[in-house]
Amino acid sequence: MEKPQKTQEEQQSSPQMAAPDGGWGWVVVGSLFVSSALVFGLIRSLGVFFVEFVQYFGESAQAVSWITSIGLAMQQLMSPVSAAASNVYGARPVVMMGGFLSGLGFILASQATSLLHLYLTMGLISGLGWALIFTPTVASVMQYFTLRRSLAMGLGFTGVGLASFAFSPLFQYLVEAYAWRGALLVLGGLSFNMIACGALIRPLGKPKVVVKAENSTKLNKCSSLFSRICEGFELALLSHRGFLTYSVAITLFNAGYFIPYVHLVAHSRHIGFNEYQAAFVISVTGVADIVGRVASGWFSDLGRMRMQHMLVVWTGLLGLSLMLIPVAVVYSGLLVVSVVYGFCAGAMTPLAFAVVPEIVGMERMLGALGLLQLIESIGGLLGAPLSGWLKDYTGMYTLSFIAAGSFLVLGMLVTMTLPYFWSCTAPPPPSPPMKKSQDESIEDGLLKQTLSSNSVPEILCPLDDIPYSDKE
Amino acid sequence: RRSSSLYTCAFSSALRTSRGRRGIIECSGKRPDIYIVTYLKTFNHEKEAVWRSSRCLYRLVPSRGSDSTTSNTEVGRVIISNAAITTSPEVNGQNQTSATLSCNLTNPTFPVKGHYWTNNGKIIDKSETNSDELYIEHEIKKVDYHSAGLYACVFLTEPQVNATIEVKVPPHVVAYKRSENANEKDKAVLTCMSQGYPLPTDWTWYKLKDDESVETAIVNGSDVKYEMKNTPNKTMLYVKDLDINSDMGMYQCQGTNQMGSHSDKIQLRVRSQLAALWPFLGIVAEVIILIAIIFIYEKRRKPDEINDDDDSGSAPLKSNAATNHKDKNVRQRNSN
Numbered sequence: 001m002e003k004p005q006k007t008q009e010e011q012q013s014s015p016q017m018a019a020p021d022g023g024w025g026w027v028v029v030g031s032l033f034v035s036s037a038l039v040f041g042l043i044r045s046l047g048v049f050f051v052e053f054v055q056y057f058g059e060s061a062q063a064v065s066w067i068t069s070i071g072l073a074m075q076q077l078m079s080p081v082s083a084a085a086s087n088v089y090g091a092r093p094v095v096m097m098g099g100f101l102s103g104l105g106f107i108l109a110s111q112a113t114s115l116l117h118l119y120l121t122m123g124l125i126s127g128l129g130w131a132l133i134f135t136p137t138v139a140s141v142m143q144y145f146t147l148r149r150s151l152a153m154g155l156g157f158t159g160v161g162l163a164s165f166a167f168s169p170l171f172q173y174l175v176e177a178y179a180w181r182g183a184l185l186v187l188g189g190l191s192f193n194m195i196a197c198g199a200l201i202r203p204l205g206k207p208k209v210v211v212k213a214e215n216s217t218k219l220n221k222c223s224s225l226f227s228r229i230c231e232g233f234e235l236a237l238l239s240h241r242g243f244l245t246y247s248v249a250i251t252l253f254n255a256g257y258f259i260p261y262v263h264l265v266a267h268s269r270h271i272g273f274n275e276y277q278a279a280f281v282i283s284v285t286g287v288a289d290i291v292g293r294v295a296s297g298w299f300s301d302l303g304r305m306r307m308q309h310m311l312v313v314w315t316g317l318l319g320l321s322l323m324l325i326p327v328a329v330v331y332s333g334l335l336v337v338s339v340v341y342g343f344c345a346g347a348m349t350p351l352a353f354a355v356v357p358e359i360v361g362m363e364r365m366l367g368a369l370g371l372l373q374l375i376e377s378i379g380g381l382l383g384a385p386l387s388g389w390l391k392d393y394t395g396m397y398t399l400s401f402i403a404a405g406s407f408l409v410l411g412m413l414v415t416m417t418l419p420y421f422w423s424c425t426a427p428p429p430p431s432p433p434m435k436k437s438q439d440e441s442i443e444d445g446l447l448k449q450t451l452s453s454n455s456v457p458e459i460l461c462p463l464d465d466i467p468y469s470d471k472e
Numbered sequence: 473r474r475s476s477s478l479y480t481c482a483f484s485s486a487l488r489t490s491r492g493r494r495g496i497i498e499c500s501g502k503r504p505d506i507y508i509v510t511y512l513k514t515f516n517h518e519k520e521a522v523w524r525s526s527r528c529l530y531r532l533v534p535s536r537g538s539d540s541t542t543s544n545t546e547v548g549r550v551i552i553s554n555a556a557i558t559t560s561p562e563v564n565g566q567n568q569t570s571a572t573l574s575c576n577l578t579n580p581t582f583p584v585k586g587h588y589w590t591n592n593g594k595i596i597d598k599s600e601t602n603s604d605e606l607y608i609e610h611e612i613k614k615v616d617y618h619s620a621g622l623y624a625c626v627f628l629t630e631p632q633v634n635a636t637i638e639v640k641v642p643p644h645v646v647a648y649k650r651s652e653n654a655n656e657k658d659k660a661v662l663t664c665m666s667q668g669y670p671l672p673t674d675w676t677w678y679k680l681k682d683d684e685s686v687e688t689a690i691v692n693g694s695d696v697k698y699e700m701k702n703t704p705n706k707t708m709l710y711v712k713d714l715d716i717n718s719d720m721g722m723y724q725c726q727g728t729n730q731m732g733s734h735s736d737k738i739q740l741r742v743r744s745q746l747a748a749l750w751p752f753l754g755i756v757a758e759v760i761i762l763i764a765i766i767f768i769y770e771k772r773r774k775p776d777e778i779n780d781d782d783d784s785g786s787a788p789l790k791s792n793a794a795t796n797h798k799d800k801n802v803r804q805r806n807s808n
Contacts, residue, residue, distance in 0.1 A: 182748025
């Protein structure tokens, strides 16, 4: 996309291009679909490999579960880096590089001779690849949509659910046909498809940092480089109260969210169901997850309830259902609870992301996503090992599930302390670093005439965030 | 019926002197009256089971050095009890399908405050009561590898007394995975685990011929190809340097204990290393083609794209990279 050389006055044109809310946006949603399938759907179905690794390397289940922990931790820790890189280079090259790295990790893992090799390849390398894929893709979808953002996110994330449903039996087949080394090699190839997904993300405008660099005065190149880095990482967000509150809530959610996916299969087998029954429980959970995502995204876009309220509802229900999992000892009971769990887990996901622009504004969304994932990684790093330790200590998974549920309920309570949570109407748009209030009113007035009331706050935000920062 | 009588040396308070140093109470032999000071001479432990408070002589034995001090402080109470528990005999799983374990406590030193049963060290659910019965029973509905173990009845009296009863069955051997897949020239690990009591003392592996009838025993150390690692409840057979033709097939693991033996079978399949390469290359080719298509398609659309994006979009005031001078002017006006 070509742009003319900008003048000083033109700095006010937002680097956020018009959200098309359709058209090529749906292709980007498709890209998110495939990417989330190949990242999170894949991670969730790795249980088949763990059974093999425990036996082949003679290590404990906990040592093997560190592979997923490291991978997820890398995906979240490297998120700000990924967001910053996208702010500098644009989403497309970053996602393509991420796709390559994630495939490379698995290919190298197929030659592993010790568990350490798996930590380094499947954990570090693939984890870094996943980080480079996930955040920019999510951000791109959110840039492409405004009115139907939640629905687009929900649809995009259904990839995870469908993948969990299809990948478990597929991976089982791959391991049987090619042994685990061959299966990992094939998975590496599958992960390369994410390079193609990255290629599909057409940029909507120049990356944010590039725009700022073009517009900045030539006086101070050094400080502009430093401020470029700060802008890229959006460090200013760390002093934003809403952002901090939300990051604590998300950390707690994260501590509980992944636990069932690590332990549900083992728990089902522990109670006495065989491999295929256990796999079916996961499949059923996955289907409920998919339905939950789409339903929640569609319902949230209707605008009946505020996104933050809905988030609280879903996370509360999710925590409750998690605590009920150990209670279900009959197969049908376990299936029912798993369905409820799946639905709530799915319902929560698109909202957890879509609510971010509402809190920090569209302009800072990419950096916010990056930082958020970094902070929430603490939850993931604590959650899975804690649940593993609880299982080793008590011999059963009961306490692990109860701990997971209580983390979610805690997160729900923290969410309730978000600014403007208790008001029935949408909050005023978040204030950007420096803005001129008189300019708002004209644009406000014009917008209100043209757009429906419910979506106004979200559309207002990008305008208010028009950067005037180069006045210094 | 078996019986056991007990002399116990029980200390109900901490072993600490007034100066806070800790010492070791030596209870040599089974009769603690060695350390009982003289004024206990009214006590006759042969004839009665009575509790007496006593002063205990003890010696502080420091970790290094040889000096030790003898003290005269009361450190606790010595309880000499003559309580005995008679138990039902051990249960043999091969002869019985169900069993009732019983314990009969005679001559308790103190009133019994309750009792419970344990299996292999873990308290059995719902077996704890506060009743003061001296004769207690525990029923095992089905004697199998789930219910087998080392049972103990524990009476909550002072001191606590218990007795053990063994419930023995032949082992129950289960393969960790019934079907194993491994790569050529790599190693395969076949694992079997056993449940029940007592745990197997011997593990043997067999390689079965195709019709599963004739067995060849695998002996540890005879062949560099095989290695066995055994623990009482798990056995692992490592088959190294796999060959597609000779190493594929059924393997059988067998566990033996004093009551008998049991076995399970595992199917080992060996896959060629190159087998996975074909689907991998196919997928990589597909990815390259897709990327090529995407970029070519985009290059072809490029001339049209710029115009298209100016028209799209929902919010009228937010527009693209405006090449339009009109828009520039509009914006400048609003900023002042």
